[in-house]
Amino acid sequence: MDKERFQLLLHRYFDQLLTTEERTELEQMLLSSARAREEFWAEARWNGFLRLWGETEWGRHEAKIIPMPQDEIETRARTAPSQTPRHKATTSHPKSMRRLWQLAAAAVIVLACVLGYRAWFSQRNFPLPRGIAVLTRISESAWTGSRRSLQQGEALQPGWFRLERGAVQIEFSRGTRMVLEAPAEIKLVSENEAFLRCGKLSAYVPSPAHGFKVVTPGFAVVDHGTEFGCIVGGAGEAEVHVFSGEVSWHSTNTAMPVRELKKNQALLITQNTPQPIAASRASFLSEDELAKLSAARERTRLAEWRTSSQQLREHPSTLLYLDFERVRDHQRTLPNLAANAPAGSDASVIGCDPAEGRWSGKGSLEFKRRDDRLRLTIPGQFPALTFLAWVRVDGLANRQQALAMTDNFNLGETHWYIFRDGALALGVHTDTPEQMHGWRNHHSPTAFKPDNLATWRFVASTCDSKTGVVTHYLDGQIISIFNRGIQVPMRLDTFEIGNWGARRDDPRLVPGAWGRAEDAIRNFQGCIDEFAILATVLPAEKIQRIYREGRPGETIITFASQNFGTP
Amino acid sequence: MRHSTPANEQLALVQGLFVQHLPALRGFVLSLVGGFDLVDDVIQETFLTVNAKAGEFRRGTNFRAWVWTIARFKVLQSLEARANRDQCLSAEVIDALCAHESAEEWHTEEQLRLLAGCMNELAPKARRAVELRYQHAHRPPEIARLMGWTVDAVHVALSRARVCLRDCMTRRMSAENI
Numbered sequence: 111m112d113k114e115r116f117q118l119l120l121h122r123y124f125d126q127l128l129t130t131e132e133r134t135e136l137e138q139m140l141l142s143s144a145r146a147r148e149e150f151w152a153e154a155r156w157n158g159f160l161r162l163w164g165e166t167e168w169g170r171h172e173a174k175i176i177p178m179p180q181d182e183i184e185t186r187a188r189t190a191p192s193q194t195p196r197h198k199a200t201t202s203h204p205k206s207m208r209r210l211w212q213l214a215a216a217a218v219i220v221l222a223c224v225l226g227y228r229a230w231f232s233q234r235n236f237p238l239p240r241g242i243a244v245l246t247r248i249s250e251s252a253w254t255g256s257r258r259s260l261q262q263g264e265a266l267q268p269g270w271f272r273l274e275r276g277a278v279q280i281e282f283s284r285g286t287r288m289v290l291e292a293p294a295e296i297k298l299v300s301e302n303e304a305f306l307r308c309g310k311l312s313a314y315v316p317s318p319a320h321g322f323k324v325v326t327p328g329f330a331v332v333d334h335g336t337e338f339g340c341i342v343g344g345a346g347e348a349e350v351h352v353f354s355g356e357v358s359w360h361s362t363n364t365a366m367p368v369r370e371l372k373k374n375q376a377l378l379i380t381q382n383t384p385q386p387i388a389a390s391r392a393s394f395l396s397e398d399e400l401a402k403l404s405a406a407r408e409r410t411r412l413a414e415w416r417t418s419s420q421q422l423r424e425h426p427s428t429l430l431y432l433d434f435e436r437v438r439d440h441q442r443t444l445p446n447l448a449a450n451a452p453a454g455s456d457a458s459v460i461g462c463d464p465a466e467g468r469w470s471g472k473g474s475l476e477f478k479r480r481d482d483r484l485r486l487t488i489p490g491q492f493p494a495l496t497f498l499a500w501v502r503v504d505g506l507a508n509r510q511q512a513l514a515m516t517d518n519f520n521l522g523e524t525h526w527y528i529f530r531d532g533a534l535a536l537g538v539h540t541d542t543p544e545q546m547h548g549w550r551n552h553h554s555p556t557a558f559k560p561d562n563l564a565t566w567r568f569v570a571s572t573c574d575s576k577t578g579v580v581t582h583y584l585d586g587q588i589i590s591i592f593n594r595g596i597q598v599p600m601r602l603d604t605f606e607i608g609n610w611g612a613r614r615d616d617p618r619l620v621p622g623a624w625g626r627a628e629d630a631i632r633n634f635q636g637c638i639d640e641f642a643i644l645a646t647v648l649p650a651e652k653i654q655r656i657y658r659e660g661r662p663g664e665t666i667i668t669f670a671s672q673n674f675g676t677p
Numbered sequence: 678m679r680h681s682t683p684a685n686e687q688l689a690l691v692q693g694l695f696v697q698h699l700p701a702l703r704g705f706v707l708s709l710v711g712g713f714d715l716v717d718d719v720i721q722e723t724f725l726t727v728n729a730k731a732g733e734f735r736r737g738t739n740f741r742a743w744v745w746t747i748a749r750f751k752v753l754q755s756l757e758a759r760a761n762r763d764q765c766l767s768a769e770v771i772d773a774l775c776a777h778e779s780a781e782e783w784h785t786e787e788q789l790r791l792l793a794g795c796m797n798e799l800a801p802k803a804r805r806a807v808e809l810r811y812q813h814a815h816r817p818p819e820i821a822r823l824m825g826w827t828v829d830a831v832h833v834a835l836s837r838a839r840v841c842l843r844d845c846m847t848r849r850m851s852a853e854n855i
Contacts, residue, residue: 121836125810125817126712126764127828133763137770147777151708156843158704161713163792164811531725541813548814553721555728 111143120150124157165595241265241561242301246287247279249403261662262404264565270297273309277395277403285319286333288312289395299325312339312353312394328382330360338371339394351376351389359384408469411662415469418659419640422498424449427646429488429602432457434639437464437473444484448642457486457607467639468500468566468662474639475608478504482633483609488643491599496572496644497526497536498653500660502565503558504636506530510610512632513569514602514643517611519543522601525551525610526571527632532558534582534589536571538596554582554590566639568657572647575599581650586657588650607641608634691731694740695724701741702748705778709752709771711764713814722751749775788846791853795845799838806834807842 119136122128128136139146243266260266266280273292280288283301290296294309303323304311315322315333322333326342329350336355342348350359352371359369363382371377376389423431428448437444437459444457459475461482467474477483499513509530516523525537533553541548557569570583578597582590604611610632640660648656695702699720706719726747734743749771756765766774796804802824809820817831824831 118836121839122832123711123764123766125832125835127817127832128764130763133766137767140766140770141773144777147774150774151778153839154708155704156839158707159788159792160807160811160839160842161707162700162704163789163796164808164814166789533721533725545813545815551717555725 111139111146116146116149117153120153124153241267241283243280243282243298245278246281247400247404249276249278249400249407261565265561266298267561268298268300270295272296277400279397279400282319282322284322285316286322287314287397289397289400291395306340306342308342308344310339310341310394312396313337314397315355328362328379330362332358332360334358336373339391341393346381348379349376349387350379351391351393353389353391405470409471412469412472415472415660422642422656423447425644426450427644428642429492429645430455430457430486430641430643432484432607432641434467434473434475434641437462437475440464446486452488452490455486455488457484459484462608465637467637468660472639474502474637476637477608477634480631480633481609483611484607485604485611486607487604488602490645491522491601492645493576493599494572494574494645494647495524495600496570496642496646496648496653498568498570498640498642498644498648498656499638500566500568500640501634502637502639503528503563503567503634505563506532506558507635508631508633509629510535510632511634512606512608512610513634514605514607514641515610515632516602516605517613518603519545519548520601520603522598524573524600524602524605525549528558528569528634529553532556534558534569534571534584536573536580536582538573538575538594538598538600540596540598550594550596552580552582552590552592552594554584557582557584557589564636566662568660570648570653570656573600574647581647583650583653583657585661586654602643608638687734688728688731690736691727691734691740695727695744698741698744702744705745706748706752709749709766709774710756711766712816715755715759719748719751719755722755723748726751745775745778788850791846791849792842795842795849798845799841803834803838803841806831807838810835 116136116139119128119132119139122132123136140150245260245262245264245266248262273290273294273296275292277289277291280290280298282288282298282304286302288304289312291310294311295307296309296311297305297307299305302319302321303325305325307327311324313322313324313333314337315335317335320333320335324331324340326340326348328346328348331338331340331350334356336357337353338355338357339351339353340349350357350371352373352375354373356370356372359371359377361382361384366382369377369384374389376387377384378387379385419433422428423433426449428450429452430446431448431451432444433447434444442459444459446452446455446457461479462475462477462484465474465476466472475484497514501513503511506528510525510527511530512525512527514524514526516525519539519541520543521539521541523539525535525539527535527537529535531553533555534557535551535553537549537551539548540550558567568583568585570586572581573579573594573596575597578593578595580590580592580594580596581588610630612630702723703716703720706723707713707716710716710719723744727744730747734740753768753771756762756768756771759765796807799807806820806824809815809823810817815823817828817835820826820831821828826834
């Protein structure tokens with residue numbers, strides 16, 4: 111082997127200058143010589159080491175040459191004399207800085223112990239098995255620290271659920287609608303079968319779902335096109351009531367004959383022995399009654415949120431606060447409701463359709479067309495930023511789905527987005543505008559998966575250019591924290607929510623020189639009903655609180671198969 | 678109140694080890710993909726898989742080998758998806774290289790400090806070329822444009838600079854008994 115030639119080819123490889131012939135020649139050398147492979151790694155270590163030095167130095171260099179935006183922020187503070195200077199809020203939180211560093215240092219412990227969150231075990235390969243039912247109504251909002259909380263609209267997989275309080279409506283994929291009242295323990299077995307261990311349910315079974323079966327510890331009820339109710343008590347007593355149509359009752363004791371029950375007939379089952387009783391519709395919560403309870407709960411939650419969200423819009427560091435409350439009036443400009451809103455920072459609505467938000471009566475905007483977007487301008491440079499949004503993600507069709515993306519490639523411009531694998535991501539451009547690859551991005555593990563798409567989720571990300579640390583949150587919990595070495599103040603300038611406003615004719619975006627043409631398509635698909643940006647790093651406990659006060663209202667269903675045994 | 682569980686502890690262990698090995702892993706991935714632009718994506722994909730498979734890692738076994746294997750697969754997947762593969766090594770070569778890669782320590786903080794000193798020994802223009810390549814992640818044609826050189830001149834300058842830096846480091850490490 112010609113050592114000099116080999117060295118030349120190696121250097122050309124690390125400089126990305128190999129021709130096709132040179133690459134073939136280098137590969138032959140590497141395959142045929144163990145010595146060559148040793149040399150490769152020796153050079154590779156150098157190359158990697160130099161890049162490590164380059165990344166480290168670049169961060170320091172930026173921090174040295176780029177002044178922090180003190181002057182500009184002070185100027186803006188003077189123009190809003192009634193408010194606390196925004197920068198003060200940013201720089202006067204040594205506690206939160208220390209806390210962030212502690213978090214960074216203990217990232218692993220934080221991630222594992224604080225989260226207790228199964229999403230960490232990222233399920234990367236889509237799609238997961240689809241749900242067999244959907245949780246469509248919830249009667250009340252409560253939180254008891256249960257292992258798995260569910261919200262209205264969420265798909266349900268087969269498995270055990272425990273309802274500790276209130277009532278819910280579950281719609282099975284085959285069409286059965288079930289109202290389940292607490293306290294209840296139920297296993298969803300399939301698209302047309304459930305096992306009721308205890309509790310009270312009523313089921314409306316339309317024609318396509320005939321044959322729907324409810325199994326209990328002592329018997330099974332098979333529908334033949336009906337509406338019926340079933341109660342399983344803790345002491346072995348049970349009842350079956352038929353409100354319309356017909357069901358068959360099958361004891362687990364096979365010696366006992368099957369009983370057919372028609373409209374207004376009912377059975378009381380004691381010690382496995384059935385006896386007729388009067389049917390009572392009033393003993394069961396109807397769908398209408400549940401709908402009324404659910405609507406009342408939503409009104410209460412909406413009123414509570416309206417009160418609590420005042421704090422966010424009045425926070426001295428809030429640069430942008432959009433509540434999407436008046437989009438139903440076809441308002442095409444959304445006012446920036448932040449108390450310290452920079453002048454001219456209202457958002458223009460381009461495309462987008464009004465939609466229902468987290469609660470009935472709460473507005474949101476739906477982004478579904480490729481050009482749907484909000485466009486706005488927030489001038490200035492910021493040493494720290496926090497992005498917060500309530501979103502309903504309906505799909506992950508693009509490589510990046512924009513939450514907030516600046517138009518250009520200037521130093522410090524910031525992109526907040528959801529990656530195609532469901533990761534929450536934040537990137538800051540740390541190079542000159544000519545450089546397309548100067549982004550430092552940090553992606554969380556998968557946050558959005560098929561089983562939490564199309565449900566309201568709270569996402570937040572913070573970035574601190576003094577520490578370089580990026581932190582991502584989902585539903586108030588930290589899902590990722592990483593020192594990405596971002597040491598430039600961030601900028602927003604003109605940016606878009608739900609899309610990317612890069613110009614189509616930008617020569618830097620020529621496919622091949624930059625990436626694939628489709629990578630420039632970054633429209634968000636889903637709904638947004640609250641959005642805020644703050645010029646500070648909000649501490650974890652504050653983000654948790656904002657989530658608690660804004661969550662759409664989970665019920666206290668617990669996912670705990672191992673505790674209940676199997677039917 | 679949430680409590681630590683064995684699964685959480687395992688995840689904490691694996692993530693801690695991942696962070697510890699991250700600089701070396703980045704170097705390993707860079708060596709196999711050639712260019713800087715793919716490294717972040719591959720590292721991210723590797724991190725996701727390591728998290729997903731955290732339960733499979735057994736304490737006391739070779740974490741480095743486990744993660745390096747995952748990273749190698751991710752490199753291969755990433756290169757396969759690439760349209761222009763002129764600058765990419767083949768899967769066969771990557772496998773041969775990985776079979777030969779030793780678990781030698783990559784570099785330490787102390788060596789980074791020494792390297793910063795060695796940079797000062799480079800001629801200003803050579804240093805500029807190194808900075809444009811390794812700090813700004815420019816490719817040689819871009820460096821050539823920015824410096825008014827030919828691409829070949831950039832390549833020669835970078836090759837020489839790497840050799841000079843390596844000699845300087847060897848010298849300084851020997852002097853400081855590192």
